[in-house]
Amino acid sequence: MLPKPSPRLGQLGFLYFPPYRVEGYSIAGExxxxxxxxxxxxxxxxxxxKPMLTSRFIAISHGHMDHVAGLPYYFSQRWFQGMGMGTCVCDRRIEPALRTMMLGWVDVEQQRTSHEIVGLAPGEHHEIKHNIFLGPFEVDHTVPSVGWGIVERRTKLRDEFIGQPQERLRQLKQEGVEITREVRVPQVAYIGDTLPGPHLLADPVRRARIVIIECTFFEPGHKERAITGKHVHADDIAELCERIEAEAIVLTHVSRRTNLGLAKKMLHERLGEAHSGRVHLLMDHPGNRARYEQQCAEAEQQASA
Ligand SMILES: [Zn+2]
Ligand SMILES: [Zn+2]
Structure with missing residues (x-):
């Protein structure tokens, strides 16, 4: 028998939920x-x-190797390619260990790589763009682990001032009256490895437009394994669908052993027609390609109409 070529490594999953793209690579344990x-x-x-390299911020969920291994390379390549220093935001509990890791690389490489590591505790935020904040919330895995929410802060006119003429509003403002209030609009939530629980219904997840969440196990017989390894099972996704508002739920961290066709069939059965359209597998290349081609065709049609 002839030797087989290696499986096509590095092919990235791609999904488009206007105006946001979700792109990446995710296989459990790898x-x-x-x-x-x-x-x-x-x-x-x-x-x-490359697409990860161009991100100015890296948000780490937890310290397992399959979630962190590219970090020193990221810092080094950003610097080497003149892309400016990258910033890693992480759970405050693993911040010292990540710093020690970068210090270790100084000895290995005999040179110092510029980097920024920001440890945050739940409730704290890092501003990544004007009025857009990235912040962690606690989840439940075998090691300290957090999820991340991207929340936009908008100012809105207070209800009692709606409909008032501009001049009056300007005058009130000059008098020091607080005419606006702040509203928080969760855009994206990311959950690395976790057991399901009330943390998946916290505001940044429940109200987010896009939820990216791990789902390591699909088969009915794998529930126990999911609980032992503190991971999400497809049954949990069905339950989650009922309780969160997201227009799109992207599943990551599927194991290489999982047959994607079978996983899709099981998901469809569990989710039913009502929710099937909301749930996507990041690494379902044929399904996602077909979806994107459809989006392109629709956009073309609209442009020519
Ligand atoms: Zn993992
Ligand atoms: Zn893990």
């Missing part, structure tokens, strides 16, 4: 790195391909 280019953020960096 590597997970998922970017949303419009926010300049890459969630986890188990591997660092």
């Amino acid at each position: 590597a997970t790195a998922v970017t949303v280019p419009e926010f300049d953020v890459c969630f986890d960096i188990g591997v660092c391909f």
Whole structure:
């Protein structure tokens, strides 16, 4: 028998939910790195391909190798290619360990790589663009682990001032009256490895437009394994669909052993017609390609109408 070529490694999953793209690579235990280019953020960096490199921010969920291994390479390549220093935001509990890791690389390479690591605790935020904030929330895995929410802060006119003429509003403002209030609009939530629980219904997840979440197990017999490894099972996704508002739910961290065709069939059965259209597998290349081609065709049709 002839030797087989290696499986096509490095092919990136791609999904478009206007105006946001979700792009990345994610196989349980191997590597997970998922970017949303419009926010300049890459969630986890188990591997660092070009699209991850162009993200100015890396948000790490937890310290397992398949979520962190690409980080020193990311810092080094950003610098080497003149892309400016990258910033890693992480759970405050693993910040010292990540710093120690970067210090280790100084000895290995005999040179110092510029980098920025920002440790955050749940409730704290890092501003990544004007009025757009990235912040962690606690999840439940075998090691300290957080999810991330990208939340936009908008100012809105207070209800009692709606309909008032501009001049009056300007006058009130000059008098020091607070005429606006702040509203928080969760855009994207990312959940690395976790057991399901109430943390998946916290505001940044429940109200987000796009939820990117791990789903490692699909088969009915694998529920126990999901609980032991503190991972999400497809049954949990069905339940989650009922309780979160997201227009799109992107599943990552599917194991290489999982047959994608079978996983899609099982998901469809569990989710039913009502939710099937909302749930996507990041690494379902044929399905996602067909979906994107459809989007392109529709856009073309609209342009020519
Ligand atoms: Zn993992
Ligand atoms: Zn893990």
